Amino acid sequence: EASGLAAFLTKLKGMESFQAAFVQTSRTHSGEIMQQMAGTLAVAKPGKMRWQTEDPYAQLVVSDGELIWIYDMDLEQVTIRNMDQRVQETPALLLSGERSQIDDSFVVSVEGGSDNAVFQLVPKDPSQLFQSLEFHYQGDDLQRMMIFDAAGQITEIAFQQPQRNQAIDEQAFVFDVPEGVDVIDGRNAF
Amino acid sequence: CALLTPQGGQQQLQNQLSHIDSWQVRGKLSVRSPQDSVTGYLTWEQQQQDYQLFITGPFGQGSSRLSGSADFAELLLPGWQSPQRADNAEQLMLAHMGWNFPVSDIRHWVKGQPAPGQVSELQFDDNGLLQQLQQHGWQVRYSRYSRHQGYWLPGLIKVSGHNFRFVFAIKEWTING
DSSP states (O other): OHHHHHHHHHHHHTOSEEEEEEEEEEEOTTOOEEEEEEEEEEEETTTEEEEEEOTTSOEEEEEESSEEEEEETTTTEEEEEEHHHHTTTOGGGGGGOOHHHHHHHEEEEEESOSSSOEEEEEESSTTSSEEEEEEEEETTEEEEEEEEETTSOEEEEEEEEEEESOOOOGGGGOOOOOTTOEEEEOTTTO | OTTTSOOSHHHHHHHHHHHOOEEEEEEEEEEEOSSOEEEEEEEEEEETTEEEEEEEOTTSOSOEEEEEOSSOEEEEOTTOSSOEEESOHHHHIIIIIOOOOOHHHHHHHTTTOOOSSOOSEEEEOTTSOEEEEEETTEEEEEEOOEEETTEEEOSEEEEEETTEEEEEEEEEEEEOO
């Protein structure tokens, strides 16, 4: 057990920053594709993230390590949230998270050799939105994330051209609210 | 040319919409309630009286399923082992999600048409497409109309009332007849 956590933390430790394009595919338990979308992800410690999906499901999520802005162009809406509430809704945040965040909330196990490790994270708190997460590595490169939720739906986030520890312009993690959109300030309420 | 703007005026366009009773929409739903604000992806299949809605979280997780027909409804929320049943969807959504979600009205509103029953206000744009309506204590505003399989259908629908606000951003319309 401890070896899974230790090995996973080592992988994360070797990743000060991570950038990749991705294709996210959500399937029902019977394998039927519910949604598919393409996007880009940039992650940097501590807790910084930029997650952008393209049309037809355009959405931009920016975290500066404290606050998260969720800008939905289709809905003409920006929601602002505290970062700690969002980890369960934003699994990718774990990539830039701290050791305690992972150790406190997940039981981590590992399968496969050092060159094709698959880490499974099962939430300690069963009310989480998902039943388990998987992080699939090829060597030290993160290849895909899998999200398994209680309704049997499986979401695969397959990364393409992953880049580790490259410099990322700080502006990527800054968000300015565009003109004319509805702003929902969810910092304290929930 | 005729294809680019709606033809036939308000009455004819509304009559056309009444022919559609089997359809599917895919897109996004934002729900703002007094306690919370959530956004997710929505797939809504309607087959005459039967319906099935999937609402999934922004990162593909936490999917909820609401299904039913004229006289029963079933809800399965994330984390539940089995669904809950009731006579109608509105009861279930209020009891288990805290949402005042008028499913049987939205089924008509989503097409750009009032639901059956009393309508307190209807506003059409100069193409004859529904721009705004007031019904059953709800205000519904329409925009981003586009043509799908010969029908003019809305792409953005904002429903507000009873301290709730639902925004439907529809990316895919499929008309089955």
